[in-house]
Amino acid sequence: MLRALEIRDILIIDRLDLEVRPGLNVLTGETGAGKSILLDSLGFVLGWRGRADLVRQGAAQGEVTALFELGAGHPAHAILEEAGLPGGEELILRRVNTTEGRKTAWVNDRRVSGEVLRQLSGVLVELHGQHDDRGLLDARGHRALLDAYGQHAPLLETVAGAWADWRAAQRARQGAAQSLERARAEEEFLRHAAEELLALDPQPGEEPELDRRRRLMQAAERVMGDVRSAGRAMAGEDGAEAALSQAARWLEGAVPALEGLADAPLAALDRAMAELAEAQAGVEACLQALSFDPLELETVEERLFALRGLARKHAVVPEDLPSLAADFQARIDAIDGGAGSLARLEEAEAEAEKRYRAAAATLGDARREAAARLDQAVMAELAPLKMERAVFTTEITAAPPGAEGEDAVAFRVATNPGAPSGALEKIASGGELSRFLLALKVCLTTDSHGLTLIFDEIDRGVGGATADAVGRRLAALAEGEAQVLVVTHSPQVAARGGHHWRVEKRVENGITLSTVTPLAPGDRVDEIARMISGDRVTEEARQAAKALLRA
Template sequence: MLSELLIRSFVVIDELRIPLGPGLSVVTGETGAGKSLLVDALGLVLGSRADAGVIRAGADTAEVIATFDLTPDSPAHAWLAERDLTADTDQCIVRRVVAPDRSRAFINATPVPLQLLRELGERLLDLHGQHEHQALMRRDVQRSLLDAYAGAGHEAQALASVVTALAALRARHRALQEAAEQRAARASLVRYQLDELEGLRPQAGEWQDLNTTERRLAHAQELMSGISGLVALLSEGDDALSSALEKAMSTLRQLLRHEPRLAEVEGLLASAGVEISEAAIALNRIAGDLESEPLDLPALEARVAHWHDLARKHRVPPEELPELWGRLAAEHESLQGDGDAIAELAREIAGREHEAAGLAQALSAKRAAASPALAQAVTEEMGRLGLGSARLQAALTPEALSVNGCEAVEFLVSPAPDAPFKPLAKIASGGELSRISLALQVVLADVCAGPTLIFDEVDVGIGGAVAEIVGLRLHELAKTRQVLCITHLPQVAAQGDTHLLVEKGETGGRTISSVEVLTQARRIEEIARMLGGIAVSARTRALARDMLRG
């Protein structure tokens, strides 16, 4: 419920603080007093566009603050909670400040983008009047009204949830398929690389062994010749080291008889003899190994070249080929087996599609059944509200399944029996739209408890009995929700629970609009003025009293 509206420096308004209560609040005043400025100010709070022209002359900014009392189960309260914009109290304060160069919006003192202000405004206020404020012009609002009348809110909500989930599943399925295709391409490349490496089968440490063996085989003849020469030098022939050492040992033994200290030298020469003998044995063993080793140098060189080629191709050092082989084998293993997940997701999508089709069919059936009934009920109410033979049609146009169902919903109006049906925006004036909105609200009163309703121009072009019916319908609506109506008709004003009078005057050479909450006595005077014009008589006062008594 809108509990207070504060307007500062807005057009001809200096400052207005307007308290509002439940039920029906009516706003009256002379033409040009500024009644519609209240609606414009509310539109500003709802997030409508603003320009510097709304700033009162001499002021730096224009400001509108609307205070709402919320119940914990209201859509607005849930919306605020989802966005962490709730206040410490059950109130919501919406503020809009317009400066020459820009405007700012606040929800409970938190700066917000204008779009958020519009979203919240749709949950707080429903303006019926000028086209730019008219929620009824929107297809989504029309669809929601038909669903409320059809009692299809559950199906519509469930379908929207399932279709949204279905879209997410399809997106995931596409992503998995794309990933699977990429994985398959990668797996193919890795398989090709593995086949190359498996042809080589490189082993850890093999590269070092290959290089050592290659060097040895490349110098085999040189090694054999050198080793043979060394063996001959050490132990073969009269000139060998071993023969010379034997002669030295023989001479030393003879000398030892005369010099005992030569015993140490004898030991050293004996040890040297043993070392020479062992060196010759080792050389012969190596020579034997070299003779027994196959001298397939071309094959060895070919394998070394193969290592080099693969290392260069994969841009790694040759010694890292065994590790690369293992890595590629592990990667190839990991790239397998995503088909099961895709198939499972496809089954889940099929199940959701079946569920969505069932919900859409049920929703379509309810809409098809309710559409003519709603059109008939609203048409009858439109006739009672002075719209003559105008007719409303809730047209259903088949379309592809979406979160909104399998059909588009659009309210069409025919102003006369022989006139074609056209969209509301193309055929209804501001006053007619307000009365069509009122007719819809009356028909939907028991099934659609909306937010605060604001009616402007609802009484344009009517009077007498029709005006009284409009007032009564507004009063009936106000039993279940808050209604604010700007009116020129005493029959409508007399139905108000609260009466606000807008007046324009001059203060200090400035034109200023003011708002007064009327007492019962002042209400009699205002309604008498509306009945009798400038001259208020005892007769018009008496009639005003009778109208207020109901």
């Protein structure tokens, strides 16, 4: 809850230190004294979007600091942890605004964005008033309020999960249907292309091998004569083989007389004869490789050109033709089995929808039960607020399915039995609206967990016994460790406060300034008397003020 608010150079406040306490805190003062400035300042440090010209005239910048006390289970701890900010029992928010409009914020001395402030604001403070279209008057938030009242978090989680499953099943079915439709649109082409590829039956590595064979056969006629000449040069009567053999015989005849001198030449000739034999075998192999059937070249070229032509047709390289054939066949198989696959996806989608509808129906039943309890609770609160003839109903209607179910929720009121019901802000008058909002907020704040509730002139338009009833209900709302801050012009409400501050203006050196003064018991009598009688406080007004404080 809020413990302290420090304001420096904001509008007509030069310096203000306000210590707020648990219970009912009331702020009173004449119109224009600056009560709304306190709320503007608090909204500024909480990141609310408001007026831009906040800096006091003559000052370089304005600054607001707010100190909040956090219990062990306060939801602000999770926001701090997610944002990587230091936590603890105290939370210090500070925000500065320069005359140029530049805003800078800190949380526990760490610089943060305005978005982090607004996230914290949602769990620290709630502001309510007749013109509060961000809260209870905004029908877009009524469903969430009812769910919070009914403690529907587990049901909401189940519905959200079922919704996600249903949407995923829908996307899977739609994707499969679209793929099947596209595939069927090109089915004729796919089947023709697959048959063409199947007939050609391209094999991995086939095209480069055919190209090599074609080049070899094309070169065969040109080099065949040279290879044969090389073979004749090595063999035959005049070839190298005959010459080497003759030289070996001559040396062998001279061996006895040479006494070993011919051994080395003879060994060299033996090696030469072995190498020559290997060369002759290689030439024979070349001649065999170059020997081909003339029709074979034609066959190889036809096959090679067929592969390259089909590759150009499908804009791929010849090496990719086998994988392309497999892809076409897989797509044909998908078409052939698509109907069955689509039927299975449709069945899965129907099952997912069934689970979602069941979960949404369970949530809807829980909402209707919670709505009945909320209606009874609000009606019970209206009677003490002098609105026993008014009727409050929580209307639940069908809504398009979504992650939060299939229900639309709206709070409706009728000021008199038999009168048509309508939206809060359209049916109720100013005073009636204030009391409706108070009754509704009392019922919805059973689990506020450290939230500071601010009511900005919630009692406007009511007086007498009705204002007294409003004050009593606000006091009851602030019992225990709760904290309620009320800006009021009603003496009956002010008298119920546990802590009372007076906001007033003064002029110093031609400059208007606003101050906030905590009131002692005696001062409270005078302030409430002023609220009763106006500028001139009479003894009768003081006695009436004392009576209100004693009541």
